[in-house]
Structures are given as C-alpha cells and as structure tokens.
Amino acid sequence: MHLSYQVVLAQLMLGLNIGAFYAILSLGLAVIFGLLNIINFAHGALYMLGAFVALLGYNELGPLLGMPDFHMNYWTALLVAPLVVGSLGVLIEKTMLRRLYKVDHLYGLLLTFGLALILQGVFTNYFNVSGISYNGKPEILRGAVNLKFMMFPTYRLWSIAISLAVCFATWFVIERTKLGSYLRAGTENPSLVQAFGINVPLMITLTYGFGVGMAAFAGVVAAPIYSVSPIMGSELIITVFAVVVIGGMGSIMGSICTGLSLGMLEGLTKVIYPPAANTVIFFMMILVLLVKPEGLFGKEQ
Amino acid sequence: MSAEYILETRDLTKDFSGFTAVSEVNLKVRKGSIHALIGPNGAGKTTVFNLLTKFLIPSSGSILFKGRDITREKPADVALRGIIRSFQISAVFPKLTPFENVRIALQRRLGTCYHFWKPVSSLDILTEQAFELLDSVGLKELAHHHTEELAYGQKRALEIATTLALDPELMLLDEPTQGMGAEDVGKITELVRNVAQNRTILMVEHNLKVVASLADRITVLQRGSILAEGEYDEVSRNPQVMEAYMGSVHA
C-alpha cells in the first residue's frame, strides 16, 4: 500500500474514531476504579447493553407498546441507555459490589467478570451474535463531510466529537471541582470522608452508575457504526485493559490521551501491517512495561 | 579513622521534585553506640532512614557502611550486609504466628529461601533459637497466637525480636515507642538497651525521655540539614535546638 500523506491522515482520523471509544471506556474504568477500587470487568458487557437498549428501543419498543410505528430515536437513546444501564449499575452496586469493599479488590474483578459472563450469555441466547444493524441513525448525521484528504462520514465525526466532549467534561468535574475532590478523597478513605459529613455510600453508588452509564453511552454512539451484537464488548474490554495498563491507572487525563493515541496507533497499523491491528496495543504494552512499568501517566507505587 | 564509624554519609541529599527533604547530611555513627536522630516534624528523619535502607534512592551524596560504599545497592542487599530497620508503623506478618515471624527472619541464614523442594521440617533447627528470641522480648507465651491479635506494644516487641533474629550489626529504629503507653515505653526502652550490647543502633525518636536515657550521641536535623550534634546534655542546651525542637521542655 502506497503511504501518501492522505492515506496516513485518513487512517489517523479513523484511528481517532476508535481511540475515542477507547478513551471513553478506559475513562469509565478509571472513574470506577478510582472510587470503588474495582476493575469493572463488566464494562464491555454494559457497553454492549447500552447499544442493545438503543437497538431494542428502536426495533422492539414500539411493537411492545402496541405502537408498531414507534421507534425510540437516536437522541432519546443517547439519554435513555445511560440511564437504564446506569440504574442497573446502581442496582449492582447496591446489592453486590457494596459487600466487597472490605475484602481484597480482586474479588471485585471476579464478581464483575461473572456479571459480564451472565450478561453476555443471556444476550447471546436471545440475539444473533453475528450482529444486528441499528437503523436509527438520525438524518442530519448521515452522509459524509469533505475533509480535503478524505470524505469522512458525518456520523463518525460526530461520534468523535461527542465522545471527546464527554471525556473532557468528566475530566473537568473530577480534577477541577469540589465534587471531584470528594471523589478523590473518597477513593482513599471513605469512612473518614463520611465522617466529614459527606454521603459517601451514595457517592459511590452514583459513581458506579455514572461510570457504567458512560459505557452505555459509548455503546449507543457505537451502535450505528458497528453491528450490535452480544459479543461486541467482550473483546473490546481486553484491549481497553491494555490501554489502561499503558496509560497507568493514576490519571483521568492519562486515560483520555492514551485511549486516543492508541486508537491512532491502531489505525496506522491497519495500513502498515493489518494482521497486527488487533495486537499492536498489546505489544505496545509490553514495550511500555519494559521502559516505564507504572504506565505512561501512572505514578510510581 | 573510619573504622571507628560503622556508618557514614557524605553530603547525602534527597530532592523530591524541587523540594529538598535531606540536604548534604554528613552523619557519622560510631560503632557500638546508640545514636539518636531527632528533629522537628518534616526535618527529614524518616527520609534519611529510607535513604540508608535504599527504600529511596539518594539524589546525590554517598553512604558508607563499614567503609564500603553502598549507595547503589538494593534494599535487600543492604539488609544482607547487616543493616536492618524497623518501620515507623509497626511491621509484622499479621497472619503468621509470632514464632513464624521470627523464624522467617532466622531462616535467611540457612540460605534455603529458594528451596521449594525441602520440607518445612528442615527449619526445625531454628525452633530453639526462635523461642529464645521471643523469650528475650517477653513473647514466649504468645508464640503460637495470631499475630494480628497482639497488642500494639507486643507487636513492636515482636518486630524487634524479628530484627534481632538477623543479628544485625546496625539497627535502624524509626520511633520505636510511638503510640505506646507509658508502661510499654519503659519496656521498649529496656529492650533497646539490652539489645544494644555489641551492636550499633540508630534511632529516630520524639520521646525525649527515651532519647535522654538511651542515646550516646544525638544528631538534630532541621529542614533536611544537621543543626547540631553531640551528647544529650550538650544538645539540649543548644538554644537553636531549643527553639526549633524542644521548646521549653527540659528533661
């Protein structure tokens, strides 16, 4: 393949698109990890669930309500899916995760791993794993934009923009506001923060809800691009883990930057040596581990 | 006459991204003495300890142990040379019994730590010595209890017993009496005095009574640098020290 600068730019744009998903997912993981000290293995499954809420809302909700012509539109889904999945997250936190804070963090990982299996298994049982198309892409996001070096689908441009907006908003809240300092303090010593008069249990619950809500949001944004399938999250999540390792769990900004740049790296790999596209991030991870074991943005232990 | 000094630092310095916590400290610890390091909070005492035991890497300067430069060695190697520390926060193995705690330390000498094919009974030869050590700190009766259940003072004592098991030439004690009741403070003081025979001790301590009764020599640290050095009486009368550290307290 001839590597003109147009090709490279085009691939970088596409990489940015993937990177935006990595960023929003790894950010969600980082937020949850921050306060609950749990690696949310179910993140991929909840991302999938978000996409399914959009899909089912579009395809099935109408018939279910006896209004065959009703389709929950994309914009509504963008709001509803995070709410639905966020509420499920709240439920999960209140009934299960809550009981694990006192024990080794690894149990949280294992529990969410179990949840991921359950969700994935149930959906696999009812839906086609090879994917279902989501047809609710709104009219104004159809078509393509001329970026000079390529025609870029409008929807993808939108997905990059909205994901980045969500990421930076989250960053701002956590690093620059009072709420963020409660979150960071709650991370370290919840019972003390509670003793200062802050409703920590609620904060934890909502944080988990918010984190998984973000995953669901990413799922809705992804739905018009990729097929919606029960397994869409399960491979992605492992790559996102690698992103997290490379970035280092320490910082919110780290998740965002690493996510984006690894997406672009993956994009480039797809032109240079496509077979390695799925794995380049893992090799990158080994490299980073050798040079900077705590990750690019991580703090030394 | 460096043989006289077991430990020497030369212009030891530690920067934390712009903040100099320890600055050009030249510390000399005489062999066989009890040497106390005191100073106001944040003076850099714990940092010095961390530097000496390689839990932190010095920004510049060097550390000599028995005349040999150990500045670049790893924590475990420093320990192997005979410098053993205790921690400001009590450091024991909570799920092992006190007996096992001590045995872990004794075991090092056998050199079998990588021997995964030997039975545990190969450690039986250490049992007697372990009990002797526990006895010396008054924990013999508790040898097979759960370490987590021990009282604070007992844990400190256990920590010292474990440290002694390695027969260190130089013991570094970071605030051994911190958080103890008066009763336990007395016991620990006694214990330190006992174990100090034929070894060297460098300790950080805020309890001036303990310092006064134990230390042969005192170094006062302030803002990372040595402010004064000498014997207790001498140092405690030093007006600078009084202002920076002791306030109006007179021992």
Place this chain on the structure above:
Amino acid sequence: MPETQTQELLSVSNLHAHYGESHILHGIDFSVRRGELVTLLGRNGAGRTTILKSILGLVGRRSGSIRIAGKETIKLPPYRIARLGVGYCPEERGIFSRLTVEENLLLPPVVKSGGMCLEEIYTLFTNLLERRKSMGTSLSGGEQQMLAMARILRTGADLLLLDEITEGLAPVIVQALGKLIRQLKERGFTIILVEQNFHFAADLADRHYVVDHGNIVEMIPMEALGASMERLSGYLGV
C-alpha cells in the same frame, strides 16, 4: 440540675460497640457539656478510639443512645452525624494522598457557621502554608498531624473529637498544639481528647474519663486529679 441538662452537648448512655464478632464497648455512659474539654484516658487498646468512632457511627455495629445537642443519633449514618457539627481528627491522621494540602484543607464541607478562615489557619500552621501545593502524603508525619487538625477547624464543627493528636510530634509542636487547644476552648469549642500523653492532657482538661476494657471505670474532675493520681497510675501505668 435542669440547667446542666440543657447544656449537655453530648450524652452517651449504655453504648455498646462491635467490630465484626468482637464486642469492644460494654455499655459506656458519659456526657460532655457545651464548652467543656474532657479526655478519655486508658491503656492501649482500652477502647478510646472506638468510643470516638462510635460517636460518629464508624464502627461495625453500635447500640445504646448517643444524643448530640439533644438529638438521638444512634440510627443516623455517619455523614448525618457529622453535619450536626462534629469534627473528627482520626488517630492515623487520614490525610488524602491524592489531594494537595490545600484540597485536603478544603475538603470537609462547612457544617456550621463560625469556622476559621483559611488565612487564620495558615497563620496558625505556617508549615502548611509553605507546602500547600504539595500532595498530602508527601508531608512528614508531624505536618500531616497539623493538617488533620487544621482541616476540621474550617468547618465550623463545634464538637471536636481529637484522637492522639500529639503522637509523633516534636515537643515544640506539642506545646503549640496545647496552646491551640486552649484557644479553641476559649472560643467555645467542645472537645473530647483521646491522649496517650498524660501530661499534655492533664493541663488542658476539665474532666478525665478513664477507660478500661471497653468500660468507663472512673471520672476524675480536674480538681480531684492530684488526689486520684495513685489510682490513675494504676490504670495507666504512668
């Protein structure tokens, strides 16, 4: 004495507390009047920290009655109790490492009016001013202790629970803290002080409660201290 009744800011009766399976407090009764400074004395492990934590609801399980300014709090979650105006300085200091010194200071929400402002606090603790942009746990042990104290003075809490605040502090600072506490008392704060350093506590307190094995075994008013010295040293091994 109806008058003292109304003045009681904190009254604890028949307080039991558990950590998991272990029963730590066995029916504690005591009370603190507004503006008073009482200490809890006792050996290591007597249960003093546990009393403070129970007041805030930070133990596994508690029962009995704890009234703060007349309000029953035994069923309330910790954050609600704190909002009644209780400030807590924990024994392990509890400085947040991911927050800067200043963020640490600003963390606890203001629960009542009348707290100190930031400048006031920085004049009291000059060390902190110098290091206010540093991360919390890069502070030395003593600096952290100051920060932990300083932090609750901002919130306007008027019932302070102070656990071993002199621990690991240089004598000069201990003296400074002594002064500070006296000032606080003059300003009308109600203070419960858990202290190992008996001499420090003896100078400050109006009354002493002696805790032993999860019970309050004696109350010694300041005036009676001299007379009770012998018994006290029996309890404490001073």
Place this chain on the structure above:
Amino acid sequence: MNRKLWAALFLAGLAAPFLIYPVFVMQLLCFALFACAFNLLIGYTGLLSFGHAAFFGGAAYVTGYLVKNAGLTPELGVIVGTLAAGLMGYIFGILTIRRQGIYFAMITLALAQVIYFIALKAPFTGGEDGLQDVPRGMFLGLVDLGHTYHVAGKPLELNLYYFVFIIFCIGFWIIHRAIHSPFGQILKAIRENEPRAISLGYKVERLKLLAFVISASLAGTAGATKSLVFQLASLTDVSWHTSGEVVLMTLLGGLGTVLGPVVGAFTVVALQAELSAFGSWVTVVIGITFVVCVLSFRRGFVGEVLEKIRTRPPKPND
C-alpha cells in the same frame, strides 16, 4: 487422619477409570493440576494472574507440535512442554512481577493475549483449526498410550489414564511440597508484608518470580498432558476464557487450600459437561457461579469446610 485421606484419594484415582468415563476423568485431572498450579500463585503469593491460559495452552502447542512432528515420546513431550511454559513464565514474570493486585491481573491478561495472537498466527499452530491429530505415542518407547482395553464392553484407555494420573500425582506433590517448604514460608511472609520481607533481606522479586515460574511450568504440564489426551491443542487453550475458568475453579474450591483447586476443577468441568447441551446458558451458569461464590462463600468449598473445623476447637498450630 490426613494420611488416610490422601491414601483414600489415591485409591479413588486408581479406580476411577472403571467407574467414570476415563476421558472425562483425565480432563478433570488436567484441569485440576492446572488449577493447583494457579493456586500456588494466587493462594500463596496473592498474585492473581488472569493470563494463566498462556502457559497451559502454550505448552499444549509445544508438546503437540513436538510429539506430532519431531516424534518425541509423550513423556519427553510433556517435559519439554513444561520447560517451555516455565520459560514463558520467566519472561512474563520479568515483565509483571513488580506490579501487584489488579494491575498484575490486567497485565498478565494482556500478555496472554499476545500469546493468543502468536498461537493464531504462527506457522505451526494450525491457526483457527488448532493443532490436530497429535499422536499419543509410546511411553518410554515401550507402552502404547493409544491402546484401548475393553473391559465389560467399555472401551478404556487405561495406559493413557495411568500416565495422566501419574503426572497429576507428581505435579500435585511438587506443589504441595513447594507450599510446605522454606520457600513457601517466605512466600507467605511476602504476601503478608512485602516491605518488611525486603527489609529482612529477602529478594522479594526473585522469590515471586520463582513462584511464578513454578506455577507457569506446572500449568504447562497440565496443558501438555491435555494435548495428549485430546490429541489437540487449540486456541481455546490459550484464550482468556480459559484463564477465567481456572480462576473460577480455584476460587470455587478455595484459594490457598491444598485440595480446593482440585474440588473446584471437578465442579466446573462437571458443570460444563452437564450443561453443554444448553448453549450459551453455560456461560450464564458459570457467571452466576462466579457471582454467588464471590458474594457468599469467598473461601470456596474446601476453605469453608476448613474454616468450620478450625473455628471449632482453637488449635494453636496449623
């Protein structure tokens, strides 16, 4: 009492192929050994590796390839597979051993993904189809492991079974010994308080690395044996689902107990066999098992039983 228990278990192992479908028992033994090896790491050093399938599957490929293409005898195949897994463990270890907890889990998971990639791409692995047709060969060049006896009309591959059983016993014994060795004592100490162990002069990283290598090697032994039993090494063996399964086995049986992983492996393998007709519900049931186990009996079957025994009369030692 302990001795009697072991003897009974050993006899049960000897008699098993006559009572239960032998291939199934062999599968159980392979996974049980795998879980025991895994347990050595998590149960005694507190390191959760989420990439142990790399060793299991890696060794399966190495052994399968060598036995099939280089004509190695099965026992040599297993030994070489074990060594290969040990080497992989060493490389993984160097990369990960300084990290702890969740980080360690994620890194091992990601590294295992690299092995997965290699298994997918390398010219000798058969890609998606796996390495098929691995011969069972002649043990020591003498005993045909492929031989099927017919006892009471049932086809029994007894030679192979006892070969597997002996490997299991040896592997299990090594793990048991390692746990109860001077080395095992120090592992426990490191797990409790790492800085303290360092300050006592132990080279913690090297010790952990050794534990990791032993664990990886034995996981490799299990995988190598499995490739002979099923005459197949496939991507499943190196996939992260397998890594997840071994975690479940160990957790379910009881972390840090000697027999726990064996019990756990039996439960999971049996569960899968029972549920295989229900399609993706297997995944759901496994998921639920995970959740229930984490929430309500974190000590695992064996761990809970031991706890019951322990809490009754307070015995001081062990």
Place this chain on the structure above:
Amino acid sequence: AGISTDVVKIGVLTDMSGVYSAIGGKGSVTAAKMAIADFGGKVLGKPIKLISADHQNKADIASTKAREWADTDHVDMITGLLNSGCALAVQKIGTEKKVISIATGAGSTTLTNEHCSPYGIHYVYDTYALPKVAGGAIVDTGGKSWFFLTADYAFGHSLEKNTAAFVKAHGGKVLGQVRHPLATSDFSSYLLQAQASGAKVIGLANAGGDFINAVKQAREFGIVQGGQTIAGMLVFLSDVKSLGLDVAQGMNFATSFYWDRNEASRKWSKRYFAKTGSMPTMNQAGVYSAVTTYLKAIKKAGTDNPDAVMKTMRGMKINDFFSINGHLRADGSMVHDMFLVEVKKPSESKAPWDLLKVIKQVPGDEAFMSLAEGSCSMVKK
C-alpha cells in the same frame, strides 16, 4: 447386520451460542428433528434418537463431545459442525471410532483432501465451490479487477486464494488484498484501502459478522455509490436478512440453497419457518437433507454398520429439495448443483423473506473440485 445397540443415534453438534449460531444452531437441531419425524421416527424397526450439543466453534469442545458420544452414547452419526476446526477434529475421531460425520457448515476443502476420511462427508459447500460459482460469474459480467478483504485465517486465505484463481482464469486481475483479523468490528481502514485501489470488485473473503460489518461500513463510506461492487464469498440468508435489502441489494453470491427456489424447497422451508420463525439457511436445510439421506442409506443397507452405510450412500443419487443431482464421492465430498444468486432491490421484494433471486444454476461437477485435482489419499488415481 441390523442396528447396533438397538437404536440409531444421531448427534447434532453445532454452534448454539457463538458467531455461527444463527447459521446453524438451534435451527439445525430443529431441521434434524424434522428429518427424523418425517422419516417416521424409526428405521428398520428401531427407534431413531437425536442428541445435540454446542461445540462453541472450539475444536477441543467438539472433539471432547464427539469422543464422549462415541464412547459412552454409542452415537452412529454426527452432523452439524459449523467450522472447519470442529469438523476436522470430529472427522478425526469418527475415523478412529468408526462414527460417520457429516459436516454441513464447515468450508475447508481439507476435509475431503489431506484429511479425508472413510467416514467423513462434506455436505453443503466448500471454499472451492463457492468462489468458483461466484467469482467466475462476476468476472464474466464485467467485474474484471478485484481487491480482497480477507479474514486472516485458514478459511479466509483459502477462499481468497481460490477466488483469485478463478478470477484470473476468467481473465480478471487481482489488484491487491488486505488481511483483517477475525472478528473485526471496524473495517473502515481496510475499506479505504480497497477504495483507493480502484478495483471494480471488492471481494469479501470472510463470513458472518465480519461480512456484515464490512458491507455496512462500505455503504457508510459510499463505496458502492462510488461504483465499486461488493462480492461476498460466503454469504448466508441470515446475513442478508440482518443487513437488510437496502444495504445488500444487488450483491451476487453463491449458495447451495435458497428457500424460494421451487415448490419442494418452499414447502419444506415454510414448515421450518413455522417452527423457528425464520427461513432456513443452507446449513439448516443441509442438516435435514443429510439426516434424511443417512437414514435412507441405513434402510437400504439394512444395517447401521458404518462401513456398509457409507458404501450404500456412495452408491445413491441424492435428490431432494436441498440437493439437486447430488452424489457422494470417494473423497467424502457430496457434490450437488450450486446457485448464483442476487440480492433483490427493496422494490422487488414482496415479503419479509423475499430476499434473493437465482441467476444461474451451476452443475455440481462444474462447481466442485474434481477428484483429479484433489489430494485425498483414499482416491485411487
């Protein structure tokens, strides 16, 4: 002679939960049940029993299950087998244990070449026949230059290689190819490369989810609108259904079966539809046909002895709603006519499942690899 163990046991081993579950899965089990019921539930007076399991597309699970079925359940025939790894593993065990295996979903030609077995049958299609039918036809209608998007594993490579050979044989040329990892969700990069190559035809040498994603995204990037054609090398009815006519219209591909082809296929498919709610894919129809053929062979042979049954099948003409002019060859390949189909425009479609039109019927001997080309060791040359 007679029926061993007094029962004929048929095992359906298929993907019930993975990427191919829509193609085979429960539908295959239903098809097998229908076949048994239609046969009367008995053969030679002995009951026919059906068991089924999920091979999850994992060779080890397939092999474990097949082994267990052979050893403890005394299964006589195993069918389904949706991917090549599973099919190979099961065929291997079948050879060892004398159990007939009929692969209805796997594509690899190795089943009937290097790994051919006296008890192995490859029933529906393979990676030779599909491209031969589709590739040649597309080149002939003007698609002269090709660019391949290939799933990076044996199956994809083999599809690509074979298609390329036919493209060249018909005078077309291959401008390039890009190999993508299996189960890729984002094809945009590859599609841009295909677009940049300027090839008339973008050949998708992949299947299932990969195929669907690639087609959808091609549309997103305006590739078809830009004048390039997409050609799927292995396309199932369920894929077309899930893409929708809007996206898939105009695409040509090869298939062994389409429900709306003639009266017989319609009749059976409607019955199937009534049971499952979707029209059968070629695999599902293939399972029905395979089971029926097998049972017929037993009846004819008068025994379920595998050697005798195989011999009988080799001598049979297989003609039913699925298989036209079918016959089983010595290498295990079930050769039958194939079809070239085109996806209808939305305007042409009159019913939800009215998706394809048959353009051309290709005789089996033309579509499948000849014995002479093959490398099966059982075939005497």
